[in-house]
Amino acid sequence: MTTQLIGEPVERREDARLLTGRARFIDDIHLPEMLHAAVLRSPHAKARFTRIDASAALALPGVHAVITHEDLGSANAPMPLLNEDPGFIYPRTHQALAPGQVRFVGEAVALVVADSRYLAEDALDLIEVDYVPEPAAVDLAAAAQPGAPLVHDDTESNVACRTADNTGDIESAFAAADFVLREELRPERGAAQPMETRGVVARYDASLEQLTIWDTTQAPVSARGVIADKLGMAEAAVTVIAPDVGGGFGVKIYLVYPEEVLVPFAARMLDRPVKWIEDRREHFIGSNHERLMVHRIEVAATKDGRILGIKDHFLYDSGAYCPYGPINAQCAQAILPGPYKIPAVHSTYEAVYTNTPTVSPYRGAGQPHGNFVTETAMNHVACALGLDAAEIRRRNLVRPEDCPWDSGRIFQGNTPFIHRDSDYPAQLAKALDALDYEGVKRSQPAEREQGIFRGAGIAFFVEGTGISPYEGVEVRVEPTGHVHVTTGYPSQGQGHHTTLAQVVAETLAVAPEQVVVESGRSDRFAWGVGTFASRSAVVGGSAALGAAKAVRARALDLASDELEVAPEDLVLEDGAVHVKGAPQMAVTLGALAYAANPINTLTSGAEPGLRAADYYRSPDGAIASGVHGAVVVVDVATGMVEIETYVVVHDCGVMINPTIVEGQILGGTAQGIGGAFYEKLRFDDDGQPLVTTFMDYLIPTAMEIPSIEIHHMESRCSLNPLGVKGVGEGGAIPAAAAFAGAVEDALEPFGATVRAVPLDPPAILALIEGRAES
Amino acid sequence: MKPARFRYLRAASVNDALQALAENPDAQILAGGQSLIAMMNLRLVKPACLIDINRISNIGYIDEDGDGVAIGALARHNDVKHSPLIRERCPLLTEAYESIAHHTVRNRGTLGGNLCHADPSSETPAVMVATGATLMLQSLRGQREVGAEDFFLGTYETARRQDEMLTEIRLPGRRTDGWAFAEISNRHGDFAIAVIATTLRIEDGRCEAARVVASGVGEHAARLEPAEEALIGGPIDDARLDAAAAAAAGAVDPHSDSHADAAYRRDAIAALTRRTVRRAAARCD
Amino acid sequence: MERETISVTVNGRAYERAVEPRRLLSDFLREDLRLTGTHVGCEHGVCGSCTVMMDGVTARSCLTFAVMADGAEIETIEGLGSVEAMHPVQQAFWEKHGLQCGFCTPGMLMTAVELLKANPDPSVDDIRDAISGNLCRCTGYQTIVESIQYAAKLMREDGP
16 A cells, blocks of 8 residues: 555654753854854944055954954955846946945954853944945835935945836726726835744865855855855865754745855864854844835726736845845735736836845745735725625636736746636635625624724635756665655755655655755755745655655666566555565565665666656746735724724645645735734934844734634646645735735724834824824 | 953842842842843843842742732742632733733743833833732831832832832722723734723623723823713713723824824724723623 | 852753843843843833743843843743643634734743632633733734634633
8 A cells, every 4th residue: 555645644753852941042052162153243334445444353361363354355245146137237246345335234344252241242242443424325216216325336326226127008097987096005124033043054175175164044045155266175075064053934045144165164264164153233224124015006907997007117225235136026916906907017126225134035036025015916906896795706717717827027047927726706705705795794784883893804816836946855765664755955944854754655656764864955955945935845756756656766767677567567555565466575675675776776777776866946936825814803083993804715735744835825915914904124314223132023912913814725736736825925915915904804994004014003093093194 | 242340249038139139229120131131132131239039939820819819029930820710809900911922931921020110102001000919018117018009100110219129019809890991013922012901890780990001102091081081971872982992092102113193003902992891791700 | 240140940950050130031041151032122121022931030131231130030932832742822822813923922931820820710800910021023913812712711610
């Protein structure tokens, strides 16, 4: 019997260590003779300096080095530009240490290495830098204007990139419209804030000229390339290991952060292991942000609610540098039409440099922004036309019979955004039913009489997942019968080791406990890209399936030789190849692996080993989709919101492990709720960050996140062999729009119109009183 | 985020602590440490010397004091929160604790330390002012009593002198007062955006005495006297509620910060005044 | 450098060490005793990752100087249960998917243990209130709440 494992809620193999304090996170690594580093960070949003006086710091007993840009030489060359954009005007990337000019509060200026982190921080207090502050560009809209202070002096404008993506005949669409909605929508600036900050530990072995780097990166193989290049070393001499990583959500992939060069540089220079663990305040200013965009959108509609066209011009706050390319803006732009048949969509973004920390993807990478814009605009068009928010969606959805439906948009990784394998109308019907949408609406008149303001909101999402370029997986059967699975992409809590084991164990008909998975080590698997964009199950999972199938075929071939039976008369079951109808004639996978040892195969001329590697790229990616719905009650005296019901209807294709899928949805939705109500980074006019602690950045607690009801709509994806669509980010995408709709619905008697998130109590009260307009 | 160096002194008795305070003018008292150590880790404060009072025995008491309650300097928040004596004699404080911090922080943090820290958005100072608590300050020079209204002077600023230690908090008996506490914070357990603590006395349907105390909207917890005046002298009806809410909003001059702007805080004070007065009136015997 | 000698019992084992007064209990446990199961997430007392048991009640080890723990009995995640013999709370988190990245988990487990000691049959609201001082960025808390409910059931069934 082959046991079905794909689709089963098997318990996670990662958990036993994590639950008993035996895991190894970056800060758990202790090496003999290890020193500790701290980073001196700019206190100014924009300033020049000529001199760094570290003499007092170096005089402190226990301080080993203060490294500045002058010490780095070629290691301080600008970081690579990771994504091109056709509209780039001024691509600018960061350097490990600021060479005489700083562009945001938090930019790395020097690295102190000392016997302990305590001493290193003492030393930071003693370093003097002769900063000359300059005017900073902080506000996004102002920074985009001509004459704004320039973030980069060698440019003529802070507009780094201006890119249009135009689909359809927009003039005709607007000419035919009965109604045009025009407004400005603004999702605010936030950050991923995993519970574990970033960290790097490096050890240089001078005798072997080998550098080993433990790094909280989401892309160890890619990071190895950049670090080796900066340090002038062969990739073969550099190993990057992502240990247990305490959440990533996008912020831990940046190729590379300054510390990923500085710490190995220091370890090599001092010939001592060096550890740097980012503290939480550093994480707020020294790691990347996400979210702020300002969209000026126009929507053309007929009076019966058909959307004819969308024009969107939006500003995207890139922060001080743009090494990722304006990837968030690209993603926001790609998903603007959502799941709707909109004949014409014209959009242009301007990515703008500001003197704030660099912006890079956080769970959803711009899609939460684009989704908020489209879904909120749908609500506003409905409201203006006197239509129900669900009805206007129903009238515009791509229907199963329309598919494949090419939206005309291009997603991250040059992937065309083509709808297929989903039933959006059925998702909507399920969500409305689960929400008791009609019931909420029916009760509203009587409740409002009593001063109870309850409302329901829904928001669709379509999510581009499974993007290029590729991942690879190797599957190797050991003579012990264990199956060794290696891959380059690491895990930050997603449970990859469990899901990969499920795919491989089912394909090879072994118990999942027999499968040993290793990931995130550049020395175990040489190729890979990284964990991001809901791509691991699609791309890595498919590669694992391919590799396991190749191993199975090889096992049957080997067994055919061994048992002298034709492969078609053999079957793989319970970890052994049997002759059909004669189960006593069998050879175990372990025995076949032994038989495939070079000692045996060299004479026969066959490929050695019971092993195979497969690489998968998904040229068309995949699209996950769903509907979120919320019922809220708003306290109109205080602006406090109570979430009564939250439902998620979700289609991520085949679920390899439903428990893990649900975990991803629940966690993503909680982050979406954070962005909808609580989380906002703010700066003063000089670019000083006002939110640098968990006392000010309000991550929701168990008291804020409601119980969430999940409904699966599992329709197989036709684009990859596993039939999966990706699930990592979907939860985080539509929450803001769903709540915006629910709050507007609750406050309908006040004519409230949501144009920005987060909706904190002051924002809600301002909606009621109309103060948001002023 | 590691604290700067400091000298560490461990007091074995109150007298020990007072002696150390007198001898070390740069010293600060370390009680529960739940605010102080966080600020030290952030290096927002770098006290040169800490006097740890956690080993002093017999100062964590919560005792009857006439018809009121006497609370020792080391009484932990959770002890106060769950004290039946306080629930009986100062239920306003018990109610306030529904909104104060989280369980683990309350295990260590002390009421006395919280009051001396005098965070402008802290809840307990409002309760102290609303109930007319008295704070006992001791130094080698002697002991003095300061009313809560005179204790809180500004942001992180109190009437406690450098060589003094807050040794006891005295809460008066409840008598027939009605009481209510309400706050707005973004998340449960956060420091407040706005707080109102209200006590009322109603006799023969007439409001005879009122304290409406705000926190989170100024440099320190303070009575909103115009709101109190609007309540006194008649029944707590809609007109008085409206007048008190409007007077409360007019009596505060709040700040804007990353949690809320001044306009919101003023609106919140009006709403909380209305709610606490209504609840307090309903609770009057 | 001024150092104080402290004696601390951790998970039943007595330790004596000289520490700087400013050394945080979290660093003392993690670096001096190499008990790295206790995690440090914010160092300003908000996230709860560093929660340990001190003299029978939970404490933020990042808001405690090691010198303050002189003479104290500390319990950390390492003392709760092993892979082979898990505490019911650990078992429940495993079965109910109460963790993803696992970073907040040790603090969450210590908090849950304290809750269940005081309240063997907590309601969902009791659980949510009890863990509201422990941030989790992965799970959205729902499976943690379910895990603690399930742990309560396991402990009631196992109980005397």
